[in-house]
Amino acid sequence: MRILVVGKGGREHALVRALAESPGKPELFCFPGSDAIFEWAQPVAAEGLESLVAWMAAHSIDLCVAGEESYLVKGEGLANLCEKNGIPCWGPPKESAQLEASKEFAKEFLVRNGIPTARATATDTLDAAVAAIAGEYPTVLKFDGLAAGKGVAVCPDEASALDFLDEVFTQARFGPGRVLVEQCLTGPEVSVFAAIVDDQYLIFTPARDYKRANDGDLGPNTGGMGAVASRQLVSPDVLATIEEQIVKPTVKGLRHEGLPYRGFLYFGIMLTPTGPQVIEYNCRFGDPECQAVMPLIEGDLAGFCLAGAKGELRTELIAFNEGWSVCVILASAGYPESSRNGDLISGLENVNNARIYHSGTQRTKDGAWQTQGGRVLAIVAGGPTREAAVTQAHSAADAVGFAGLQRRRDIGILNF
Numbered sequence: 001m002r003i004l005v006v007g008k009g010g011r012e013h014a015l016v017r018a019l020a021e022s023p024g025k026p027e028l029f030c031f032p033g034s035d036a037i038f039e040w041a042q043p044v045a046a047e048g049l050e051s052l053v054a055w056m057a058a059h060s061i062d063l064c065v066a067g068e069e070s071y072l073v074k075g076e077g078l079a080n081l082c083e084k085n086g087i088p089c090w091g092p093p094k095e096s097a098q099l100e101a102s103k104e105f106a107k108e109f110l111v112r113n114g115i116p117t118a119r120a121t122a123t124d125t126l127d128a129a130v131a132a133i134a135g136e137y138p139t140v141l142k143f144d145g146l147a148a149g150k151g152v153a154v155c156p157d158e159a160s161a162l163d164f165l166d167e168v169f170t171q172a173r174f175g176p177g178r179v180l181v182e183q184c185l186t187g188p189e190v191s192v193f194a195a196i197v198d199d200q201y202l203i204f205t206p207a208r209d210y211k212r213a214n215d216g217d218l219g220p221n222t223g224g225m226g227a228v229a230s231r232q233l234v235s236p237d238v239l240a241t242i243e244e245q246i247v248k249p250t251v252k253g254l255r256h257e258g259l260p261y262r263g264f265l266y267f268g269i270m271l272t273p274t275g276p277q278v279i280e281y282n283c284r285f286g287d288p289e290c291q292a293v294m295p296l297i298e299g300d301l302a303g304f305c306l307a308g309a310k311g312e313l314r315t316e317l318i319a320f321n322e323g324w325s326v327c328v329i330l331a332s333a334g335y336p337e338s339s340r341n342g343d344l345i346s347g348l349e350n351v352n353n354a355r356i357y358h359s360g361t362q363r364t365k366d367g368a369w370q371t372q373g374g375r376v377l378a379i380v381a382g383g384p385t386r387e388a389a390v391t392q393a394h395s396a397a398d399a400v401g402f403a404g405l406q407r408r409r410d411i412g413i414l415n416f
């Protein structure tokens with residue numbers, strides 16, 4: 001089997017490795033990939049979406065796995081183009097990927113399908129947004145488009161709301177678009193992933209990511225400084241409620257509204273005092289949650305994704321380890337405001353009993369690794385208990401160093 005994975009970060013490194021470990025020993029390719037991913041998957045000579053799909057067709061690719069979201073909604077859409085060329089794709093077509101690409105589309109879908117979510121109003125101008133906030137703080141403002149994780153502001157007061165609205169409407173920082181003014185919810189967050197195949201689904205191991213830069217969940221929002229994953233993260237009761245009130249009606253709604261879906265769907269959920277509510281959908285796995293979840297998967301992930309892309313949910317092909325997994329992110333100097341490239345990484349060879357996934361690294365001419373991005377490495381370890389996984393992941397991460405390294409010491413420990 002020949003599989004091509006689309007993306008280049010730590011999530012895709014973890015996906016590629018999990019696919020590589022599938023019993024069928026698939027031949028792997030990755031686009032655009034990274035030096036670390038290319039140790040497991042071959043690079044692809046393509047530029048842009050059309051040429052990528054043409055390459056897949058010319059090179060007998062059996063399965064395309066969408067790691068990152070942007071290609072799903074670019075041009076005609078990755079999955080749409082794959083379908084045209086008869087290539088099974090694990091990832092939804094453009095029309096369904098609007099669930100992630102447009103917050104307004106997602107909100108209307110949630111409301112239409114009676115799925116619990118925060119109240120929201122879509123606004124076109126700064127004045128309309130201020131009117132919709134109606135002096136109720138804290139408030140949540142969301143730019144209606146892909147903004148690389150920077151499009152959401154939880155605003156405690158009017159000054160912070162005006163700052164964000166100024167960025168969106170006056171400076172057009174994310175390009176043209178509307179702003180959703182949303183009720184601010186409270187409670188612990190959980191990331192729930194489902195593999196959806198038409199009208200069927202399989203819920204993967206739930207995870208939680210640590211979005212803030214600093215210990216104690218303080219400091220600015222980041223792409224994620226770590227994650228913890230386990231079936232035991234959420235009680236069976238709460239998971240059953242999430243399945244009944246959120247996952248099932250989502251799958252039903254997609255069918256009912258004629259939105260085809262074969263791929264991972266990520267439910268960002270807040271466990272509020274009145275029950276779980278959806279904060280967002282993402283049409284892909286989370287990063288860094290993927291790095292924590294993948295090592296818990298047993299069986300044939302490649303066969304599972306291929307069958308799914310062809311319309312068959314084969315739950316018997318995979319199983320989930322009941323233990324815990326902890327992912328510690330090592331980030332470069334300046335992150336998240338900026339990042340620093342070119343810092344030499346040491347100690348990777350001393351990492352024991354843990355997996356190393358590369359999020360942003362590059363090989364130097366003499367074969368060493370250096371930083372190349374904000375999030376640099378994910379160190380992931382598992383164990384039968386939360387404590388065991390935490391201890392192992394942090395002690396493995398202690399072995400790695402580079403100038404300016406930033407890391408949280410409470411990943412897996414802090415419980416929200």
Ligand code: AMP
Nearest residue numbers: 118140152154182183184185268279280
């Ligand atoms: P998103 O990009 O939609 O994942 O939002 C980023 C983060 O903003 C979420 O992980 C939450 O921590 C926070 N957030 C989003 N929506 C709300 C909400 N309605 N109430 C409170 N916090 C929210």
Ligand code: GLY
Nearest residue numbers: 209224286287288
């Ligand atoms: N971990 C958050 C995300 O992947 O969007």
